[in-house]
Amino acid sequence: MSSTTDPVAVWIEKERFHGDVVDCLTVILRTRGCSWNRCLMCGYRRDTDPRVTNDDLKKQLEKALKKGKAKILKIFTSGSFFELDKEFRDFVYNTVSKFGFEKLIVESRPEFVYKVEEDLEKIDFELEVGIGLETSNDFVREHCINKGFTFEDFKESSKFLKSKGFRVKVYLLLKPPFLSEKEAIEDAIKSIKDVEGLADVVSLNPTNVQSGTYLEALWRKGLYRPPWFWSVVEVLKNSNIETVSDPVGAGSFRGPHNCGRCDKVVARAIREFSLYQDKSVFENLNCKCLKRWEVALDLENYSRIPLFK
């Protein structure tokens, strides 16, 4: 069993910050996990441990800080940051100030963001809260993802955070289970339009098949294919607000992929777009599989009962 004082992972990556591209120290903390723990595609429970204490979390963060300097600190908690004890949240805020980070990025379900009210006096830096809305469609969120909150809940939490001067990042899931590729593209494009004004930035997450999930069971039976990279490109091309995407498991069978020949190039273009928001990076992308993707979009809808008429 892994140590409760070791973070799951730590790395330095590039992140947009006020129009610039800067270093971001990203850490996945090993926590006690998400109290909801029921989303069909979520395998984050594998990174959690019920024995983790506040002291363990502090030690994990201290270890992560040794990785190097950065302008931004991003903390993933395999659940909601605001579900963690106030004692540890305060430790994080003090760390951000002490180490001179200019921005902190955390994640939370909508019902917990109101706890930020308790923390206000400690936050004198930019705070961005990522919320996993996944889709603006309540039917899809409830029946295909089992997320357990509504678009209205998201709107309220977003308005609350913005009223306190914080930034909101919204996570959208490209291709939840049971949607065809075409439905998934349409769902993501509509969701981006629907969150305009409610989110400062969209993070488009192409679904990847995580171990031990309901989605994995579907995938093993041949009932699910992760989205094509071409679908990611299509959604990004149609977005009119800042949208980033860092596909997990890119190019693997469990992650978003094309034909295997063009995966690296297209994934690179997606990452490039995410940093600079320049749609021209998509202009010269081509591969024989582009036609196959177009045909797949149509055929898949003929060969099954569409979720939406």
Ligand code: SF4
């Ligand atoms: S709310 Fe987030 S962490 Fe919790 S089960 Fe759903 S996807 Fe996983």
Ligand SMILES: [Zn+2]
């Ligand atoms: Zn290809």
